[in-house]
Amino acid sequence: MTQLQARGVVRAYGPTPALRGVTLDLAEGEIVAVTGPSGCGKSTLLHCLAGILRPDAGEVTWRGHRIDTWSEAARSRLRRTEFGVLFQFGQLVAELTAAENVALPLLLAGTGRREARTAAFTWLERFGVAEVADVRPGEMSGGQQQRCATARALVTEPRVLFADEPTGALDTLTGEQVLTQLVRLAREQRTAVVLVTHEPRIAAYADREIVLRDGLVDHTGLGLDVPLAGGAR
Amino acid sequence: MGEVSTPHVLLGLLAGGSRHGYELKRAHDERLPRARPLAFGQVYATLGRLERDGLVATAGQDRVAGPDRTAYALTDQGRDTLDQWLSTVEPPMPYVASTLFAKVVVALLVADVDRARSYLIAQRAAHTARLRELTAVKTDPSATLSDVVAADFAIAHLDADLRWLHATLGRVADWHREVHP
Secondary structure, eight states: OEEEEEEEEEEEETTEEEEEEEEEEEETTOEEEEEOSTTSSHHHHHHHHTTSSOOSEEEEEETTEEOTTSOHHHHHHHHHHTEEEEOSSOOSOTTSOHHHHHHHHHHHTTOOHHHHHHHHHHHHHHTTOGGGTTSOGGGSOHHHHHHHHHHHHHTTOOSEEEEESTTTTSOHHHHHHHHHHHHHHHHHTTOEEEEEOSOHHHHTTSSEEEEEETTEEEEEOOOOOSOOGGGOO | OOOOOHHHHHHHHHTTSOEEHHHHHHHHHHHSTTSOOOOHHHHHHHHHHHHHTTSEEEEEEOOOSSSOOEEEEEOHHHHHHHHHHHHSOOOSOSSOOOHHHHHHHHHHHHSOHHHHHHHHHHHHHHHHHHHHHHHHHHHSTTOOHHHHHHHHHHHHHHHHHHHHHHHHHHHHHHHHHHHOO
16 A cells, blocks of 8 residues: 655755656555666655655655645654654764664653663664663764664654665675665564665665656666576576 | 686585585585586586596495495595685686677677667666565575575676666767767
8 A cells, every 4th residue: 555655746956956756656564765876866855755855846645645735843743753764874863872862763752761761772682783772873883873873763663764875884794784684674564665775786675666867767666577598597 | 707616616515525426416506505506417427527537536335226326535636626726816807708798799889879778778677686586585584694695696796787787878879989980
């Protein structure tokens, strides 16, 4: 069932168009990669879908409700309760420990302190970083920070996770470990994922791929309907 | 980097002790998952050559209900050969030889930019589909480390090909002008 929809979304930065009419459906629990060359509009699309940016034209609907017309407060509430957001780096609060960072979205949503802390530990364990629970971001490696940020993005068990180049700052092995775990847990709890990346090997983790070019959908799916030479595999 | 040297792989699989041809085939397919499976005939033919060259020797025979169950063991010479192989670094891409590359060149020679471009796009779709299949293999919770490492090897190469396909798509028009000035 489609839960998030974009219809003809247009967005410009001053005179520069970033999106020129993008339409996209996201089903419950679906993992979709949004790819394309630098400057194609993929991050802008993610921001519009997540209700961070408002499109200049077009519609974004969440479970049948147009959210692009909502106030900033209403969209912010939606992001706290139904959405999770994950960027490339630098999203942890520097003054808080890993456990406090992960517990933060739960506390903001009204969960009790003790319960939030327990959940935070569980999620840090799931990403293999329980040992840094009481450590502040400045004393962690890049990989540990991104694992914590991923735990924090999933701790509220959001319906959609928006991830913009989530492994872009990590080495290959660490990046793949984080992504494998992210995808596994997202599937377990039926969290849909919008995964923005310019790397084919990262996009391959998704169920489906949407390729943008110059602010428009260039092609989708990339299913194999061509014959292979010699029938070989 | 060329074809896998089956003789050396078999020597390696015998390093831990003698084995029958059938056991060697099984060990090969288990340790090198997603490689082209070894045919029995190829195992026995290779063992025959290795024996002829003094790199393996028969080490007993137990004939159970018909099939040949000759066991083979590594000789000292075989161990030296294996050691030498392991100490040798493979030449990194000594030639730029790939059917992908050759096909685009030929498409540009005999046809036009569109022909080359449509091949590149179709190949990119095939590569992407295979990349997704192997990523699913590797992220399956039941995947062994052998599966993961084998899939990773293919994924890294597909990824490199995809980057090349993508960059070449962006260059194919200029390239055509160079080929047909």
